[in-house]
Amino acid sequence: MIFHDDLVELYDLQLNTTISIDFLKGALAHRQQFGGGRGQAIAKAIGMKSGVTPSVLDTTGGMAGDAFVLASLGCNITLLERSPIIFALIEDAVQRASLNESFARILEQGFVIVNRDAREYIREQIAAGTRQPDVIYIDPMYPHKKKSALVKKDMQILQRLHGGDDDAGELLNIALSYARKRVVVKRPIQAKTISEKQPNTCIKSKKTRFDIYTIEKM
Ligand SMILES: C[S@@+](CC[C@H](N)C(=O)[O-])C[C@H]1O[C@@H](n2cnc3c(N)ncnc32)[C@H](O)[C@@H]1O
Structure with a gap:
């Protein structure tokens, strides 16, 4: 990790490059502006429609791209990331962006980040x-x-x-016992489902498939 005064980066020796997260510039800002709004595949997959803006528990935060897209479309988001290294990047990005007016609105609407394994977190919430x-x-x-x-x-x-x-199948099972309306799993378009359980339906974009496990109609 490289800690600058105003930025946290992760340096990768093999690619000789750094990565960091920025919600206000680059790919994320571009996707926010031109990504297709509520009509894009991820929005449809989570069941967003006129008058319906679901709350989302993003159990695999990563570089927080998907969470940010959904938050920009109005969803209340709780993001979980188990890696303390990746979490440090997310935390830094949230801190930097919070000075910006439009991101401050996202925070107000609900954008909570938690450094936990989702399986443990969900079990605790159920209890x-x-x-x-x-x-x-x-x-x-x-x-x-x-x-x-x-x-x-x-x-x-x-x-x-x-x-x-490799434990994503277990996560799916736990998620199915906690979500109110549906569980959505993002996969590469040609990949197998993450467990034997088959989704009720899928939404596809060019490279990506969203497997939808329905619990209750939106
Ligand atoms: C493919 S990335 C997610 C990318 C993310 N959707 C984005 O838009 O940047 C998967 C991430 O989920 C995290 N992860 C996987 N299983 C998890 C779990 N059970 N609990 C919390 N985080 C998990 C991994 O550490 C990794 O950072």
């Missing part, structure tokens, strides 16, 4: 009887082992840091 989120979102690490042009550099680095998320 405590806390309010369930409408949607639980799961985006496990893609199962690629090799460096590939298809995998973005930040995801390659995350993969090398923590490996594949």
Whole structure:
């Protein structure tokens, strides 16, 4: 990790590059502006429609891109990330962005970040009887082992840091016992489902498939 006065970065020796998160500039800001709003696949997958803006528990925070897109569309978000290293990047990005007016609105609407394993977190919430989120979102690490042009550099680095998320099937089962309306799992378009359990329906975009496990109609 590299700690500057105003930025936290992760340096990757193999790619000789750094990664950090910025909600206000670059790819995330671009996606916020031009990503297709409430009509984009991820928004449809979580069940967003006119008059319906679900609350989302994002169990696999990563570089916080998906959480930020959903928050920008009005969702109340709780983001979980188990890696303390990745979490430090998210925390730093939230702190920097909080000085910005439009991000401050996102924080007000609800953008909570928690450095925990989602399986433990959900078990505790169930035991405590806390309010369930409408949607639980799961985006496990893609199962690629090799460096590939298809995998973005930040995801390659995350993969090398923590490996594949082999326990995603267990997470799905736990999520299904906690979400109010649905669990959404993001997969590469051709990949297998993360467990034997088959989704009720899917929404596809060019490279991505969202498997939707319905609990109750929106
Ligand atoms: C593919 S990345 C998610 C990318 C994210 N959707 C984005 O837009 O940047 C997967 C992340 O989920 C985290 N993760 C996987 N399983 C988890 C769990 N059970 N609890 C918390 N975090 C988890 C990994 O550490 C990794 O950072």
